[in-house]
Amino acid sequence: MKEVKRGRVKKILSYGLDSIVVTSGSNFFYLTGLKIETFERPLLLFMSEDYSFLLAPKLEMERLGDLNVTESLFYDDATDPFKIIESTPTLKNILRKGVKIGVDPNLRFSFFYKLNNIFKDVNFVDASEEIQLARMIKEEEEIKNIEKASNILSKIFETAQESISPGISEAEVRFNLMKKASELGASSYDFIAIQSGENTAIPHHEFSSRKIRRGDLIVIDAVVSYNWYNADLTRVFSLGKPNEEVLSIYSFVRQAQKIGIESSISNVTAKSIDEKVRNYFKEREIDQFFIHRTGHGLGIDAHEKPFISSTSNDVIENGQVFTIEPGLYFPGKFGIRLEVDVVIKEGKPHIIGDFPLDIVII
Amino acid sequence: MKEVKRGRVKKILSYGLDSIVVTSGSNFFYLTGLKIETFERPLLLFMSEDYSFLLAPKLEMERLGDLNVTESLFYDDATDPFKIIESTPTLKNILRKGVKIGVDPNLRFSFFYKLNNIFKDVNFVDASEEIQLARMIKEEEEIKNIEKASNILSKIFETAQESISPGISEAEVRFNLMKKASELGASSYDFIAIQSGENTAIPHHEFSSRKIRRGDLIVIDAVVSYNWYNADLTRVFSLGKPNEEVLSIYSFVRQAQKIGIESSISNVTAKSIDEKVRNYFKEREIDQFFIHRTGHGLGIDAHEKPFISSTSNDVIENGQVFTIEPGLYFPGKFGIRLEVDVVIKEGKPHIIGDFPLDIVII
Structure with a gap:
């Protein structure tokens, strides 16, 4: 019944x-x-x-x-x-x-x-x-579902790595990933964004018929669910060796994310996490390129409490699952966003999903 | 601007x-x-x-x-x-x-x-x-967009005809159709239902991992949009020759649809169209298997005014676009639904889209 x-x-x-x-x-x-x-x-x-x-x-x-x-x-x-x-x-x-x-x-x-x-x-x-x-406070079973969704995401990033080659369009890569998500038992795959070249500078760009070229940066931001519980990860790929500017921006984003993850402990305010990430960019005078919040909760909805933003009233607690996803965007040029999902257990952040956080060079 | x-x-x-x-x-x-x-x-x-x-x-x-x-x-x-x-x-x-x-x-x-x-x-x-x-009253350009969406649907039905073979799953057929819709420039393809075998008896079934077998009936109900204007068509396929029972039910649905289309003229109530379709089934004592309304309007939403149902207050007018989609469902056995889109011009119904209305035998 x-x-x-x-x-x-x-x-x-x-x-x-x-x-x-x-x-x-x-x-x-x-x-x-x-x-x-x-x-x-x-x-x-x-x-x-x-x-x-x-x-x-x-x-x-x-x-x-x-x-x-x-x-x-x-x-x-x-x-x-x-x-x-x-x-x-x-x-x-x-x-x-x-x-x-x-x-x-x-x-x-x-x-x-x-x-x-x-x-x-x-x-x-x-x-x-x-x-x-x-x-906002997940039960064990809910967390397991999110973990399974993140496993699916790890596998579709592998599919991306295999799919991306000069001449393939963003839309085609997206189809390959959707198909893989479906085969792996995802209950939904509502958002699979394939951003390449200058499209990486538009955080909400989903896909287009743009063909990927050698030298392109490719940002893949994907939400899939298992038993209708969502994971949401973003990884960065490069078709060919990325230049120094890209590598340096990448390392800033990576470091900001590390700060965000490490600050995610019980009883702190969500606001303070956002502030620490933002301050890291501020100290380097690049905070004007970080144009969105640091993260959001995950569950049955891909965006739910807690919200990791400067206006959030949420407080970090055991059982919460949320993203840490700093990004820097240079309109007309390129953008970098890196997104992990963390679950708070025994007061501490644990990263869900095991796909490496390094830039993937293809 | x-x-x-x-x-x-x-x-x-x-x-x-x-x-x-x-x-x-x-x-x-x-x-x-x-x-x-x-x-x-x-x-x-x-x-x-x-x-x-x-x-x-x-x-x-x-x-x-x-x-x-x-x-x-x-x-x-x-x-x-x-x-x-x-x-x-x-x-x-x-x-x-x-x-x-x-x-x-x-x-x-x-x-x-x-x-x-x-x-x-x-x-x-x-x-x-x-x-x-x-x-509800469409402008010329809006109607053109719906016509283009229906052309895409005609082509994806052709893709279905080519894709369906013993052993392919509903989910795989759906992917082939989504991919085709995307290639043909559809702005969205929110609903592509592949119903096979006993799943055809569930009008809202979308897809599953069920593998299609020889002897199966396959009902494909698809909504795609062009410039965000939707067309919504349903066609019936059979992998192998359908039996007499199926053919006889099919001919009833087809005839009911014909009555529905011919009744769709200016100034009649939408309710009266539904009534005529329902009466046709009633006369044959099979109306208890027709468990939904006769149709719905189409446009930016896949379901909008006019609603062709027994409770509708809508009146048919020039510039309206709506579906006529009678169906008969026999739980655990099979179901047949046939859906066309009509536009009212100079007081008369015109069918949008040219994919044949006969059962497609593969």
């Missing part, structure tokens, strides 16, 4: 909510272990400490029919799901006046708008913080 | 809104021609008849810096974007008491919640209907 993970629900509610409502996506997966996307058809799971109500499209009955909720209703395309909600007395009992309901931050505005019109007296609040605080 | 498409804004506002706010995704693309995804960093474009305000992450400055808005603000990761909104006087002038602001239905609840806390007196409403009504 498929189970609502009541321990996780309790944890979220413990931060000060009477109940929560989640929708298809990562939070639904966190609380049920079921990965479902229902697009324009609402999927809503209401949960309080001792009651749960599932509203789902009939098309998902096979996957959701045996979820152990108190009550469930499956609607077909001929029925307005919000009419069902309106006429469900037990649900009205949860969504009563004055009750504080945490809403899945990913809920579409249009669904919220309808809910809000039905339950006008309810205090709907953003449950981002409460859900993220619960999800 | 990149332009906010003011004619489209005007059209949306004409349905009774004072202004609108859209976020990254299909509506932002519809109004600016820019395809941008900013995830946890808010991208908000506020527009009234004669004023526009863009709030965007600094990372997107290169792509958004020259958009012709009245005012724009780019924030870095060290700044809370909602603090910027609070302290922008001109924006406060738009979002003033009593004003009716249509909200992008895709806006995340967490962003809306923050906006709503800043502008407590504003009347935020769901702009789903207004935006969808505008987007």
